[in-house]
Amino acid sequence: MSSRDVILGRVRQALGAEPAGPPAGPPAAPAAYGTGIDRGYLRRHGERTAEETVELLAENLTDYRAIVHRCWGTGEELADLLMRLLAERGAGSVLVPPELPPHWLAGVDATRVHDRAVSTPGELDRVDSVVTGCAVAVAETGTIVLDGSPDQGRRRITLIPDHHIVVVRAPGQVVSSVPEALGRLDPTRPLTWISGPSATSDIELDRVEGVHGPRVLEVVLCQDSR
């Protein structure tokens, strides 16, 4: 007998005394499952206007040592801001996802590096910064979620460089809570949830920013440009 059959047999035997549940036969539909669980918890914590939600996001990002910038002007202002942020870090090269809006980096001098399938992790390690968009941002937890869309690129490009700038379109991409964020995301895509820069508390529970991921996370909250 295969180990699969052994384990499933043990499970069946272990639950033998249990009342027969719905899962005889094909999988129970999620809807049927959903009704059995008491989901009396909140969809979001507190009522806020869209502006207040964006403010809360900024506050919680800052609390976990991300650097927050606001850019409520025209597209040119965003290009100027990104140029300044990259220059301040002395970025000589910047990783660019395949479909980052070109005008975002219009003013940037740094060498653009495109993530190619053949580029090795070692090559990416030599790039200074990366600029991406995001899929959604969660105000209550100060979290940015990347889903690998073409304006965010593969997971590796936001992992290896030491400096990550994320542009969040507000308020359109900002939700209040974790439940609201999950509802917007596609689980079949590889997702990366980022709440502040890489950190560890393993040494006497002293929080230290920057172990293996980017040590500097800058978030630009910019107006939805539709």
Place this chain on the structure above:
Amino acid sequence: MSGTFVGMPAFPKAAHEAVRDTTLRANLKHATHTIRDKRARAVAELDDWAQLREAGKQIKDHTLRHLEHYLVQLEESVTAAGGVVHWARDAAEANRIVTELVRETGESEVVKVKSMATQEIGLNEHLEAEDIRAYETDLAELIVQLGKDRPSHILVPAIHRNRGEIRDIFRREMGSWGRPAPEGLTESPAELAEAARLHLREKFLRAKVGISGANFMVAENGTLVVVESEGNGRMCLTLPETLISVVGIEKIVPTWQDLEVFLQTLPRSSTAERMNPYTSTWTGTTDADGPQAFHLVLIDNGRTDALADEVGRQALRCIRCSACLNVCPVYERAGGHAYGSVYPGPIGAILSPQLRGTASEIDASLPYASSLCGACYEVCPVAIDIPEVLVHLRERVVEGGEATQRGTRVTLQPAKGHAVERAAMRAARWAFTHPAALGAGQRLAARTRRLHPRSLPGPGRAWSATRDLPRFPAESFRDWWQRTNGGKDTAK
């Protein structure tokens, strides 16, 4: 110190030695108090905490009750997403499967994300014996691995080490594992973290095989979830060509939506943060992004035995947040090593004897490694009634009885060394069912108060050495009740 738990002395002996280590006690006290205060503040931010806790409990209970269904569903969805599912009934089988998978890649090095499951099965030791080097990449696990030590906490495995000890370990050991520690390394946490970053980055960049566990597996679409802080998880999950995830069968949640409960309760319960810095989710393989080969090894290793126990089963709800360790007065003093298991603290005291059985001395002693104060139950984000299971397991140790071991129903013999306790319990049961004898005994005891010893003789000496013997009352409650007409005659 050996890296294995085999042959550990029973908890009382190990704890007795640990509590005399003043450095250890100071490290532990600082760490557990810091984190428990932070946790309380993080939890207080959510005014629906009780409802989230209840939903988490219900989701896990539902999943366990229908585990066969969800396992099969998970297997189908992982396979459909491009992954390969393997089943391992015990540690040996899981280790064999992982070894073969690594061999097939032609590699002899792997990078690892911190994982309780792979520690439970002793994967690193097994791989080493097969000439495969496994590098732990979580900072605390690195400290433990370099120090040839054992983890002592689920979340912060090196909680028992202070910064000076960590610096010494890095200086002494890093060179023999790869890039040595920088010259003049001090004990500042930032410098120590930087040393780990440099040491590990060269390993991440060349790794072809990554090994992880998972915090959750979503049955409906085959998504795996890893929560972490440092980014080492993202490195191991993203850069290698092959990813092998070793996960206990109890880690399933039915739907994507269920994560909305656990992604709120887990970070706040474990690191006391609103959200951990990084969470990675992946579903099978994705073209050109991340590993192109994904293997999921589902392990039983005693979990179905726990499932068969209607009281003990709730331990399988555990999401490994470690909140129970940080509030436990016993853990705080004895430390994680005394539990002789990769799962220390209150949850370890109920999980290990169920996964491994209660035959060994250490496993038989674990249900007693508690004061039953109930703090662990209060903080548990999935409401595991740890005291209830402890008492249940104590009964099993003392009385023996029916249990399931490796899938087979067996009748356990009472553990040796509990004969006195068993005899006392039997006598008490007899006395309580014979009121006249009980009353006579109590009156006799009351009249001989002056003759009562201050400590117990014989095997009872160990108990009374650290406790005051209760003084016997001059009059039994029953006699007092009768004499005073239930207290009414003396009320004024």
